[in-house]
Amino acid sequence: EVQLLESGGGLVQPGRSLRLSCAASGFSFTGYAMTWVRQAPGKGLEWVSSISGTGGYIYYADSVKGRSTISRDNSKNTLSLQINSLRAEDTAVYYCVKEWSTWGDNWFDAWGQGTLVTVSS
Amino acid sequence: EIVMTQSPATLSVSPGERATLSCRASQSISSTLAWYQQKPGQAPRLLIYGASTRATGIPARFSGSGSGTYFTLTISSLQSEDFATYHCQQYNDWPLTFGGGTKVEIK
Numbered sequence A: 001e002v003q004l005l006e007s008g009g010g011l012v013q014p015g016r017s018l019r020l021s022c023a024a025s026g027f028s029f030t031g032y033a034m035t036w037v038r039q040a041p042g043k044g045l046e047w048v049s050s051i052s053g054t055g056g057y058i059y060y061a062d063s064v065k066g067r068s069t070i071s072r073d074n075s076k077n078t079l080s081l082q083i084n085s086l087r088a089e090d091t092a093v094y095y096c097v098k099e100w101s102t103w104g105d106n107w108f109d110a111w112g113q114g115t116l117v118t119v120s121s
Numbered sequence B: 001e002i003v004m005t006q007s008p009a010t011l012s013v014s015p016g017e018r019a020t021l022s023c024r025a026s027q028s029i030s031s032t033l034a035w036y037q038q039k040p041g042q043a044p045r046l047l048i049y050g051a052s053t054r055a056t057g058i059p060a061r062f063s064g065s066g067s068g069t070y071f072t073l074t075i076s077s078l079q080s081e082d083f084a085t086y087h088c089q090q091y092n093d094w095p096l097t098f099g100g101g102t103k104v105e106i107k
Helices: none
Strands: A003-007 A010-012 A018-025 A034-039 A045-051 A058-060 A068-073 A078-083 A092-099 A108-111 A115-119 B004-007 B010-013 B019-025 B033-038 B045-049 B062-067 B070-075 B085-090 B102-106
Touching: A003 A092, A018 A034, A018 A092, A018 A115, A034 A078, A034 A108, A045 A068, A045 A078, A045 A092, A045 B085, A058 A068, A108 B045, B004 B085, B010 B019, B019 B033, B019 B085, B019 B102, B033 B062, B045 B062, B070 B085
Parallel strands: A010 A115, B010 B102
Antiparallel strands: A003 A018, A018 A078, A034 A045, A034 A092, A045 A058, A068 A078, A092 A108, A092 A115, B004 B019, B019 B070, B033 B045, B033 B085, B062 B070, B085 B102
């Protein structure tokens, strides 16, 4: 069974940084692209960033580009997202998401339960 | 950026009735569309990919159709567990984008 367990969320002040992590199990982690999707309270889903199975391809949404870094450690089956210079509009539940394949089939067949990030002073 | 527009925002349907949800893309995306179901307090769940292929374990009452810029998700006979919010997502181009969602509520 695929399991994705996010951690690292919490209350953080504007301008500070946060690192989210996702522990993956139940599938061959290296063989799949991974993505972060977020959802602001009461709002729709927003794609944040994706990384290919080998880490060779990376994309970011404009809303986080330049202040975020997605990475993966295939030896530890973990996915990470570092967001710097946090803003109130970054407040959201962040989902760790597994893609259908190693790259190119960018739909999401497994989701974690999410971790809430609240940016407030 | 490809803008995805879902309609209606809210759909009121009686159990056992048919529900048809729409998703429109601002430019052609061929069949690179997925649908997700999300219940309150839960993560989304994949229903459909490739515009019309049901994901593993998804009941046959869920069907997707369309290509190009217009897509529909049909639930043939609504069950109590189907009342939820449905999201469409295009994966034709970066950035990946979602529609705003359609909430299916009990009439």
